[in-house]
Amino acid sequence: MSNSSSGEMSRLFLPPINRAMRILDPSFFQKTIPLTAAHILDGRNIPRVTRECAKDLLRIPRLRSIITQKDEAGKERKLLLMKPEVKHDDLSTVQPKTREYVEGKIIKLEPYTLHMKYENWNYEEIMNAILPENLDEIPCAFTQAGHLAHLNLREQYLPYKHLIATVLLDKNPNISTVVNKIEDVGTGSVYRTFPMELLAGEDNTNVEVRESGCVLRFDFAKVYWNSRLGNEHERIFKQFKPGEAVADVMAGVGPFAIPAAKQRVFVYANDLNPESYKSLVENTKINKVSQFLTPQNLDGANFIRSAIHALHARSQNPQTNTVSIPVPVKRGQQPPPPTLVPVPPTFSHFVMNLPASATTFLGAFRGAYRGLEDVIAGQQEMLPMIHVYTFHKVPMTRSAARDICADISRYLGHPVAEADLENLENVRLVAPNKTYYCVSFRLPAVVAFGDTQGA
Secondary structure (H helix, E strand, C coil): CCHHHHHHHHHHCCCCCCCCCCCCCHHHCEEEEEEEEEEECCHHHHHHHHHHCHHHECCCCCCCCEEEEECCCCCEEEEEEECCCCECCEHHHCCHHHHHHHHCCCEEEEEEEEEEEHHHCCHHHHHHHHCCCCCCCCCCCCEEECCEEEECCCHHHHHHHHHHHHHHHHHCCCCCEEEEECCCCCCCCCCCCCCEEEEEECCCCEEEEEECCEEEEEECCCCCCCHHHHHHHHHHHCCCCCCCEEEECCCCCCCCHHHHHHCCCEEEEECCCHHHHHHHHHHHHHCCCCCCEEEECCCHHHHHHHHHHHHHHHHHCCCCCEEEECCCCCCCCCCCCCEEEECCCCCCEEEECCCCCHHHHHHHHCCCCCCCHHHHCCCHHHCCEEEEEEEECCCCHHHHHHHHHHHHHHHHCCCCCHHHEEEEEEEEEEECCEEEEEEEEECCHHHHCCCCCCC
16 A cells, blocks of 8 residues: 555544534544445454455554444354455455455455544544644643643643643543643742642542652642653662662652662651652651651751761661661561661762752752761762752753853862763753753762851
């Protein structure tokens, strides 16, 4: 079949068009198409006929090519739907193998009327039939958090937002709530939340997300969450080793912290947003990581300085400096002594995922390790690796490392060159001229033990 005839066949099966529709009417979407069907006289021949007559069979997404019917006596019979160009009364329209089976009385060609309705078409096909043709494209992109779909519709689509959301809801059975972002993240809130409107479905923003083998529950309307960052969360927490300690300064609901704690990493996780903290506490319990995760609700700078000394104090206290893990045994067996995991005196990593302003918190590290000189004792590796997220808003990515290093140096109060970076990760493009980066570097000793003035 040529491309043009294939296109004609595709158009034949598309839904009817109604560009004046503003409230979804599923009953409008019906279509009757005359076709030919091959009645397989002996059901045992279905696999063979399906395989050897494949070039004549109808292949349309969401349409079954094998139809079960009952004859007048109530006996089931199997029909194979054929392509539109196949005519039941003209064997010149079929492939040689199909003709052979007709002449051999294995199949019988007969007319068949195909009835298509709303359920047979997907979201994009329905939207193509009802949105104006002058729109740039069909808005298909959305992010999903549990049962909730989050749209970020451009202005040209706003007159059709409820129509878009209703069809999206219909065509995605695992979605029961559709919302649209009204303003950018953090526009009216220091907590990185954004105002949203309910477009379709249940007014329920309490979601449950499964990521990296963990369950995270939170109110999508009250906390920051980005479903597109799953791979980035995993890239970071897989760098942590069991028994290490990690400080997550802007932890949100725990996408870095909870999986890390499940790996027996000691995590101090903080978020300024009371709702995020509330979810972090709940998720700690749900995932049974309370022994390894300490949730806090502080300003980021205060958390950085206090957590460093709190961890050290914990590691020196015989009552708190180990975690006891029971060793599982079969029923009736004598359990062996539990596994004891010692609390380390210092953090191996700090994670700072607040790209709009995380670098401004770097000054909190100036002098933060004063009093711990004997603990570090010249061992640079005992100072933490800092993973700080930031935006780079210049179109040319070639200058990203230079510009980001200048920003880090300014807030850290100490020059950080490109050669000092452990890694510069291009996480994702968030806007045409705005890239989301993660910068990883070792905290310099001169900063850790330096002057706290201006910190």
